[in-house]
Amino acid sequence: MVTKNVDLHKNGSKKMGEDLPEVYIDDILMSLKYYIDEHDAHLQLIEPDVCISCENKDCTYFCPVGAYRQQEDGRVLIAYQSCIECGSCRVMCPHNNVLWKFPRGGFGVAYKFG
Amino acid sequence: MSNTRTREGEKICFDVIVVGAGLAGSTAAAIAARGGLKVALVERGQNPGGKNFFGGAVYTHALEEIYPDFWDRKPPLERPVTEAGFWFLSQDGLSKMTVQGGKLKRPSSTNGNGGQTSASANPGPTSDAYVALRARFASWLAEQAQKEGALIIPKTTVLDFMHEPGGRVIGVKTDRPQGDIYAPITIVCEGVNNLLTQKLGLIKHDLKPSTVALGVKQLISLPTETINARFGLADQNHGLAVSVMGDVSMGLTGLGFVYTGNECVSVGLGVNLDLLAENHLRPYDLLQRYLNHPAIAPLIAGGKLMEYGAHLIPEGGWRQMPRLFTDGVMVAGDAATMVNALHWEGTNMAIIAGKAAGETAVQAHTMRDYSAATLSLYRDNLKNRFVLQDLYQYRNLSNFLEHHPQFMDVYPAFLNDALGMFFSGFGVPKKTLYRDILRSFTSRRPLIQAVGDMVSFGKSVMGW
Numbered sequence: 001m002v003t004k005n006v007d008l009h010k011n012g013s014k015k016m017g018e019d020l021p022e023v024y025i026d027d028i029l030m031s032l033k034y035y036i037d038e039h040d041a042h043l044q045l046i047e048p049d050v051c052i053s054c055e056n057k058d059c060t061y062f063c064p065v066g067a068y069r070q071q072e073d074g075r076v077l078i079a080y081q082s083c084i085e086c087g088s089c090r091v092m093c094p095h096n097n098v099l100w101k102f103p104r105g106g107f108g109v110a111y112k113f114g
Numbered sequence: 115m116s117n118t119r120t121r122e123g124e125k126i127c128f129d130v131i132v133v134g135a136g137l138a139g140s141t142a143a144a145i146a147a148r149g150g151l152k153v154a155l156v157e158r159g160q161n162p163g164g165k166n167f168f169g170g171a172v173y174t175h176a177l178e179e180i181y182p183d184f185w186d187r188k189p190p191l192e193r194p195v196t197e198a199g200f201w202f203l204s205q206d207g208l209s210k211m212t213v214q215g216g217k218l219k220r221p222s223s224t225n226g227n228g229g230q231t232s233a234s235a236n237p238g239p240t241s242d243a244y245v246a247l248r249a250r251f252a253s254w255l256a257e258q259a260q261k262e263g264a265l266i267i268p269k270t271t272v273l274d275f276m277h278e279p280g281g282r283v284i285g286v287k288t289d290r291p292q293g294d295i296y297a298p299i300t301i302v303c304e305g306v307n308n309l310l311t312q313k314l315g316l317i318k319h320d321l322k323p324s325t326v327a328l329g330v331k332q333l334i335s336l337p338t339e340t341i342n343a344r345f346g347l348a349d350q351n352h353g354l355a356v357s358v359m360g361d362v363s364m365g366l367t368g369l370g371f372v373y374t375g376n377e378c379v380s381v382g383l384g385v386n387l388d389l390l391a392e393n394h395l396r397p398y399d400l401l402q403r404y405l406n407h408p409a410i411a412p413l414i415a416g417g418k419l420m421e422y423g424a425h426l427i428p429e430g431g432w433r434q435m436p437r438l439f440t441d442g443v444m445v446a447g448d449a450a451t452m453v454n455a456l457h458w459e460g461t462n463m464a465i466i467a468g469k470a471a472g473e474t475a476v477q478a479h480t481m482r483d484y485s486a487a488t489l490s491l492y493r494d495n496l497k498n499r500f501v502l503q504d505l506y507q508y509r510n511l512s513n514f515l516e517h518h519p520q521f522m523d524v525y526p527a528f529l530n531d532a533l534g535m536f537f538s539g540f541g542v543p544k545k546t547l548y549r550d551i552l553r554s555f556t557s558r559r560p561l562i563q564a565v566g567d568m569v570s571f572g573k574s575v576m577g578w
Contacts, residue, residue, distance in 0.1 A: 020395070020396070020399040020400065020402070020403050021399060021402045021403055021406055022399075023396070023398050023399050023402045025396075025398050028332075028398060028419065028422045029422065031419050031420060031421045031422050032421065032422060032423070035160060056394075058391040058392075058394065061390075061391065061394040061395060061396050062328070062387065062390045062391045062394075062395070062396070062397065064328060064330050064397045064398060064424030065424070066396070066398075084423060084424055084425075085165065085307070086328065086424050086425055086426050087306065087307040087321070087426050088326075088328055088387055088424075088426060090307075090320065091320060091321045091322075091323055091326060091387060091426070092323050092387055092388070092391050100307075102158055102271050102307075102309075103158075103271070104271060104289050105158050105268075105269040105270040105271040105288070105289050105290065106158075106159070106160050106268070106269030106270075108158075108159075108165070109164070109165070109423075110159060110160050110161075110164040110165075111163070111164055111165065111166065111167055111248070111249040111421065111423060112249060112421060113247040113248070113249055113250065113333050113378075113420060113421045114163060114166045114167045114168065114247060114248030114249030114250070114251075114252070114421075114423065
């Protein structure tokens with residue numbers, strides 16, 4: 001596959017990202033090993049309503065495992081099971097609406113190669 | 115020296131607690147244990163290494179300082195870096211500026227894969243840098259700490275500190291039942307998400323989005339011979355490490371990389387987190403776009419994804435650095451923004467800082483003084499080393515790149531154009547050719563601005 005022409009500049013006419021290849025992140029995540037904590041979600045929205053009214057919902061884009069997904073009714077749900085604990089959502093959420101903890105000891109992503 | 119914990123009543127006591135068995139933590143634990151201290155190395159992963167992720171390469175100068183006999187300890191290294199440099203991507207082209215031989219030391223006579231076959235402890239001239247798989251490397255480094263006498267406590271997340279009435283830290287609270295651990299010194303090597311460091315007030319705020327890059331990477335498996343052929347490497351004793359600039363990050367502040375392992379290629383990129391978010395780019399889409407680039411795709415064609423991953427890189431450097439010590443505590447590694455984004459240094463800084471923290475812990479125990487005044491020796495040590503010196507010198511780097519995005523797209527694209535024109539200008543009057551090359555430049559960036567760019571690069575980065 002050859003990369004299509006993309007507009008390099010932010011203020012260009014085209015929205016950045018329009019011509020990006022389509023990636024199925026769930027397939028890619030098959031390469032990762034997790035110890036999933038069924039009893040404790042280490043990521044939570046502090047106030048879910050804040051996300052409904054959040055205009056840009058940046059987290060549904062920048063999360064590198066696509067753990068933040070917008071529902072049809074406007075809610076944002078977190079698939080904490082696929083989190084690789086990078087911290088981006090905590091750092092980047094414009095409303096500081098993410099309750100971010102490390103998973104309990106032993107749980108979460110376990111890189112084989114890193 | 116004993117590696118068993120002692121119980122005083124219900125209290126579990128050590129001389130030193132190290133939080134996080136990454137590169138800084140395992141080194142700090144090893145040095146402290148070697149100095150006769152009773153060390154607990156607390157790791158939240160199933161095993162050390164499981165939470166570690168990088169590009170990447172490790173540098174033997176740092177390893178050698180801790181373990182002069184490190185070859186005998188069979189580190190899980192991949193290929194030595196015998197070719198290094200920059201690749202510049204345009205939309206459909208690639209120019210390379212790499213070096214092999216010369217100042218880059220010759221490859222070692224061993225096959226790098228921990229496979230030290232000669233009986234000699236000294237394998238002769240070795241490469242300065244080795245490609246490595248981070249999880250395996252960190253796991254090995256933690257084993258070395260264990261051999262020095264440190265006790266690894268895995269599957270344990272540190273939640274908070276315990277303080278004495280005066281405020282000095284005297285231990286940590288973990289998520290284990292009755293999981294409080296006491297020690298007069300805690301070395302915090304918790305990684306980029308430095309929540310404990312924040313909790314201590316050593317930095318007053320969380321990471322700022324503009325000062326962290328989100329790194330994403332695919333590790334792709336390919337047969338050794340295929341890697342050799344595609345990257346022009348003679349054999350498994352030759353390896354490549356390059357930074358990739360230009361059409362990697364769609365003009366955003368970011369860099370790509372390629373590292374060759376024994377039977378895998380690591381290809382990834384790091385982009386400023388705030389720019390990713392602002393432009394609504396999915397990092398894995400951006401990575402796939404890079405992997406699809408006509409100059410990159412053939413290198414990894416037919417390869418199988420071994421592992422995907424992502425990690426924040428603390429690129430804020432000097433200006434975002436927490437205070438490195440307080441009463442009873444020192445901070446090292448990513449938690450203390452010890453990363454040099456331009457030179458891909460970080461693993462070596464972590465190891466050297468871990469060493470300095472471990473040494474300071476030993477000194478403090480000798481003096482029986484765990485106050486900030488004593489632990490400031492740790493910072494003084496690093497001030498005399500490349501760690502704090504380089505971070506200080508590059509203190510304006512991230513700010514510079516933010517304000518000079520043309521280094522990310524305009525110049526790499528021009529370089530490709532210029533070289534392409536020069537080497538395809540057959541039958542064209544050369545006066546016309548040079549005029550066209552110059553126009554290709556000035557149409558992108560007026561000369562006067564280019565001069566300004568170079569001057570500010572010199573000022574902000576080179577320290578002129």
